[in-house]
Amino acid sequence: MTTALVTGASSGIGAVYADRLAARGHDLVLVARATDKLRELASRLQSRHSVSAEVITADLTDPAQLAKVEDRIRKGSAIDLLVNNAGANVAGTFATVDAAELDWLVRLNVIAPTLLAHAAVRGMAARGEGAIVNVGSVVGFAPEHFSGIYGATKSYVLTFSHALMAEFGPKGIYVQAVLPAATRTEIWARSGRNVDEIPGVMEVDDLVDAALVGFDRREPVTIPALPEAAQWEAFEAARHAMLPGFANAKPAARYAA
Template sequence: MAIERPRALVTGASSGIGRVYAEHLARTGHDLILVARRADRLQALADALAQEHRIEIEVLPADLGESDGVETVARRIEAGARIDMLINNAGYAARARVAELDFAALEAMLRVNILALARLSQAALKRMIEVGRGTIINIASGTVFMQMPGNAGYGASKNFVTAFTRHMQVEAAGTGVRVQLLVPGVIATDFHEVAGNDLANFPPERVMSAEDLVVASLRALELGEEVCIPSLPDMAAWDAYADAEAGVAANVSRDRIAPRYHAG
């Protein structure tokens, strides 16, 4: 009897972090669905991985900045052969100070970073809950903890990813579905060049390889960590952050204002 391999769908799979996820999952016996805009690069990657690892690979070219592209992938998740893992990796940065933003560029980025991720997460979570298992990995950014000139649009998009994913984790509890929030720092990919930056501008000790990032993410799944911050030495720091957040939340809705707002 043929053994059914797990199947993972990776967005932004033609380069960078997405490509490394695809390579790692292929080595560990996953069939793949590869999603990106560049069909030629996807096909070249698929051919190489299929030949090396004897796995089945679907190539699904789609522009996640366009509604039609997003719906093509969502329909594949909803109605095609079962998907065991979704890696929402596609995303990019369009940066400028708020007063100088190119609004069309901002809108295009938000379509990929927010709307596409939300739609694919919704499709995958619904189907995975129905079958009682599955894994979703949503990729945020270390900039969610920072406020920097020129980063309002991108940083806010990744704050959406963070909040949306944490809500998903609450809703997925007890269903058999795992939802991971991955929070990378600076990763050595072409992401920075596309965003108009240069890796050379970062101290080497702040730059992680995409390979290490992916290893940490998949190891965190094994450890049961819902939030993976690969270079954070002790997850107690995240726990303290979440506890502080809960302390604020407990006092945001009261029947009276705080004493400091009373005159005199």
């Protein structure tokens, strides 16, 4: 038996992850703000799958509450799988949102997964095994289509995942970036959008089941909605092809004054 900690487990993608991981026999630590929903989910999964399910109420944008979850990861029983799923968007454009909302979004989508992964990796590396799933978004590739900083926060999740994979893959830790496209969850209504106006929305069960196929295959990056894996592979190949070109002491010829 292993233990999985899922953030944002009270609804949407996180709640389905909790369900699927319990069905696979993982004990759970469920994190979000909505205690009632977490307790209801925990008791349902405990009785249905005979696993244990601990609930931690935490607003991950609050440093003290985030620290409580970091402490649980560092000092409690071992966390073998961290699912960094909690996330949100805010309504409005970059110009219209308050600075406080931008700060909130960066805390939730960037700082929280970073510090939770930081809390997890040392123990995982010492044990020589463990897994971290970071839920990003295809919007990280299409920031032009979403105003504000949501796409940028999700680009961070992918870039951060690449860095974790490079550093901790050799130490036995598997890191997966899951990049959903539009998926039917509460995130749309919460950020002032009507999901029924969005084309090509995936059902959340399908999204998580596909992400877990990618997990079982140990894919570094899983994009459930993308039909042609070759497109992602070409994108990655182009990125890697550029890298040797960065080792130049002089600017490229096209920038000659």
